[in-house]
Amino acid sequence: MRIILLGPQRRPTLEGVARSLALSGPVATVTAGWREREPDDAELSRVLDGRDVNLRLYERWLDVRDRVPEYAAGAGRLEDVLAELQELYLTRLDYALRTVYALQYREPGDELRSEAMSEAVAVVRELDATHLRRVNEARLEFFDQLRPHDRPVIAEYRAAVSEVLADAAALVIAGGHVGVLAEVLHLFNVAAVLNGTAPNWAAPNGAPVIAWSAGAMTLTDRIVLFHDRAPQGAGHPEVYGSGLSVVRDVVLLPHARARLLLDDTPRMAVFARRFAPARCVPLETGTRIDVSADGTWPPGIRVLGEDGHISAREAA
Amino acid sequence: MRAPVASPVSRKLAINRLRERRPLDSGVVDRFLARFSVPIVEGARCTFLYRGEADEVFLIHRIFGLPDHLPLRRVHGTDLWYVVLELPEGSRVEYQLEVVRGGQRDRINDPLNPRLAHSPVGSSSVCYAHGHEIPSWTGFDPEARPGSLVDMVVPSRALRRDCPVTLYLPARFRRDGPGTRYPLLIVHDGGDYLRYAAAKTVLDNLIHRLDVAELVAAFVYPGDRLAEYANSAAHARFLTAELLPRLEAELPLADSPSGRCLMGSSFGAVASLATAYRHPDTYGSLLLQSGSFVFTDIGNDHGGGPVFEPVVRFVNRYRAAPRRVADRLFVSCGVYEPLIVRNRSMVPVFEAAGMTVRYVEARDGHNWENWRDRLRDGLSWIFPGPQKFIYE
Numbered sequence: 001m002r003i004i005l006l007g008p009q010r011r012p013t014l015e016g017v018a019r020s021l022a023l024s025g026p027v028a029t030v031t032a033g034w035r036e037r038e039p040d041d042a043e044l045s046r047v048l049d050g051r052d053v054n055l056r057l058y059e060r061w062l063d064v065r066d067r068v069p070e071y072a073a074g075a076g077r078l079e080d081v082l083a084e085l086q087e088l089y090l091t092r093l094d095y096a097l098r099t100v101y102a103l104q105y106r107e108p109g110d111e112l113r114s115e116a117m118s119e120a121v122a123v124v125r126e127l128d129a130t131h132l133r134r135v136n137e138a139r140l141e142f143f144d145q146l147r148p149h150d151r152p153v154i155a156e157y158r159a160a161v162s163e164v165l166a167d168a169a170a171l172v173i174a175g176g177h178v179g180v181l182a183e184v185l186h187l188f189n190v191a192a193v194l195n196g197t198a199p200n201w202a203a204p205n206g207a208p209v210i211a212w213s214a215g216a217m218t219l220t221d222r223i224v225l226f227h228d229r230a231p232q233g234a235g236h237p238e239v240y241g242s243g244l245s246v247v248r249d250v251v252l253l254p255h256a257r258a259r260l261l262l263d264d265t266p267r268m269a270v271f272a273r274r275f276a277p278a279r280c281v282p283l284e285t286g287t288r289i290d291v292s293a294d295g296t297w298p299p300g301i302r303v304l305g306e307d308g309h310i311s312a313r314e315a316a
Numbered sequence: 317m318r319a320p321v322a323s324p325v326s327r328k329l330a331i332n333r334l335r336e337r338r339p340l341d342s343g344v345v346d347r348f349l350a351r352f353s354v355p356i357v358e359g360a361r362c363t364f365l366y367r368g369e370a371d372e373v374f375l376i377h378r379i380f381g382l383p384d385h386l387p388l389r390r391v392h393g394t395d396l397w398y399v400v401l402e403l404p405e406g407s408r409v410e411y412q413l414e415v416v417r418g419g420q421r422d423r424i425n426d427p428l429n430p431r432l433a434h435s436p437v438g439s440s441s442v443c444y445a446h447g448h449e450i451p452s453w454t455g456f457d458p459e460a461r462p463g464s465l466v467d468m469v470v471p472s473r474a475l476r477r478d479c480p481v482t483l484y485l486p487a488r489f490r491r492d493g494p495g496t497r498y499p500l501l502i503v504h505d506g507g508d509y510l511r512y513a514a515a516k517t518v519l520d521n522l523i524h525r526l527d528v529a530e531l532v533a534a535f536v537y538p539g540d541r542l543a544e545y546a547n548s549a550a551h552a553r554f555l556t557a558e559l560l561p562r563l564e565a566e567l568p569l570a571d572s573p574s575g576r577c578l579m580g581s582s583f584g585a586v587a588s589l590a591t592a593y594r595h596p597d598t599y600g601s602l603l604l605q606s607g608s609f610v611f612t613d614i615g616n617d618h619g620g621g622p623v624f625e626p627v628v629r630f631v632n633r634y635r636a637a638p639r640r641v642a643d644r645l646f647v648s649c650g651v652y653e654p655l656i657v658r659n660r661s662m663v664p665v666f667e668a669a670g671m672t673v674r675y676v677e678a679r680d681g682h683n684w685e686n687w688r689d690r691l692r693d694g695l696s697w698i699f700p701g702p703q704k705f706i707y708e
Contacts, residue, residue, distance in 0.1 A: 008707075080572075083574075087574070175707050176707070180705075214707040214708075225705065227703055230704065232696040232697040233697075254707040
């Protein structure tokens with residue numbers, strides 16, 4: 001499927017993007033990341049010439065929590081497990097990254113030091129990978145036990161979502177709360193529809209998915225949370241979980257300039273090394289990246305490199 | 317929001333330029349005072365003024381390290397008194413003036429300075445030094461949805477009294493929301509935090525700005541404060557065995573230590589530490605502001621008087637055998653308060669016990685606005701808001 005990744009939409013570029021695609025037909029939208037403000041999509045509707053059909057995934061999710069007690073109870077237990085996993089991971093990550101920075105601050109030099117640095121980064125990479133595996137296993141176990149397709153309320157909503165998507169000329173996923181977005185997109189099986197056989201998504205020039213900020217992050221196979229300018233100080237970038245995995249080997253960084261200490265190039269270099277070979281791609285206001293149906297990225301996109309700087313790279 | 321004191325910086329201080337004026341009569345002084353905010357802040361130097369007939373005038377402050385009575389000098393031929401104090405950037409100082417006339421000493425707030433700070437023991441004048449900023453989140457924000465305050469009474473067998481408690485429930489609080497569980501913050505000296513540290517406004521704003529998670533706070537009120545907060549077993553039992561179970565039964569609260577925090581300032585910080593010490597598996601976090609952690613390394617001369625005796629015994633015992641009482645401790649203190657050395661000394665002790673400590677200092681004193689202004693640092697670290705999840 002074609003995917004178009006956009007930067008934040010404070011100064012909307014979506015209108016121009018939609019026009020450039022000459023979309024004909026209804027456009028499915030997801031504003032679940034706005035949570036209780038999900039229905040406040042009048043501006044989005046205007047930009048899409050009123051052809052939008054909001055999938056109301058947040059509203060459906062709350063309804064599932066109300067009407068399926070097994071889901072609510074299981075989701076509560078899952079949240080506890082995930083919170084504990086995240087806490088343990090962050091504790092270990094803190095020590096591992098402090099080791100990396102401590103080695104990095106020493107004079108660069110001989111092979112031994114460079115080897116020690118590589119090993120320290122490898123420890124962080126291993127922590128990230130193990131954490132992602134554990135989170136995914138916990139989620140898988142939850143869905144195995146819940147058997148959502150056997151729950152009438154969930155099955156009904158999945159069918160409704162699938163039906164809208166089958167007729168849609170595009171899917172637009174807005175930013176917001178990345179955790180909520182990932183949750184509802186998984187629960188209502190959006191990836192299965194997009195990856196399925198529906199002709200509107202499967203064709204090389206078929207219906208595109210347009211997503212920005214948190215919406216774009218949820219399309220990837222690895223969601224990384226980051227906020228260097230939080231009131232409690234710069235936190236470590238942390239692996240949160242997997243998105244829909246329709247975009248692979250990339251870490252998306254919305255609002256990179258505002259949220260990351262980009263001037264701290266040694267720290268940024270560690271960021272890039274930690275997630276390589278995945279590309280760390282800033283999504284700033286005005287960014288547009290068209291990923292073709294075969295997964296090819298356009299040339300010239302700006303990427304955070306292992307030197308800690310952001311620069312344009314050739315197509316991969 | 318910038319502190320409301322700003323004056324042009326020039327080579328000579330305004331007060332020195334005034335002293336050189338000839339003639340220097342009452343009208344010149346009138347115009348001088350009309351021109352400047354008092355204290356006059358010029359770079360690092362702050363000029364405190366008093367106008368009136370007096371035998372002597374003193375600046376009374378509680379800046380640890382400076383003489384607490386600083387004499388003002390009279391500008392020759394006038395009834396204007398002054399003293400210049402050098403204050404590091406970002407400082408905030410509460411002060412009063414002592415005016416001596418005919419052997420009588422009157423302690424007053426600065427009549428030339430409208431900026432006051434309030435506390436349970438009265439008000440003081442405030443000097444905001446160069447570079448001090450009053451955090452924007454401490455004032456009312458019409459955009460922030462207000463939470464609500466609910467009063468309740470918890471009968472306590474431990475304390476042998478009915479204990480009033482004020483609950484803070486965040487905006488959009490859902491009592492029966494499926495899967496919704498709120499962290500709990502228990503606040504010592506709750507009435508003072510609400511009144512003098514604008515705790516409700518601060519919570520409304522920090523939650524609205526996504527800096528702090530939606531939480532429930534229980535503001536508790538002391539009875540005999542100096543007894544209950546000085547390592548009292550009865551107080552610890554009240555919080556842990558009476559208040560906490562009732563709140564967890566009636567409200568959708570996170571039922572794990574990581575979702576519970578004890579908070580307090582001064583003696584309230586001692587009460588928080590002592591309660592967690594007696595119930596080490598109950599509270600995941602402590603927020604300790606300007607803790608009265610008075611101790612002795614040798615002998616018994618701690619200088620705190622009889623009310624500190626139980627505190628000193630507790631802190632000495634803790635320092636001799638530190639133990640883990642919570643996972644995370646936020647500790648803050650003003651560098652101008654005498655307790656700064658005690659608090660600095662406790663940090664490595666806490667860390668050695670295996671607790672994660674975040675320690676913050678401010679150029680401020682032992683007062684409620686200092687504690688208010690550190691709340692974002694503390695609460696956003698203990699119960700961080702969803703900011704790291706939001707990418708609009």
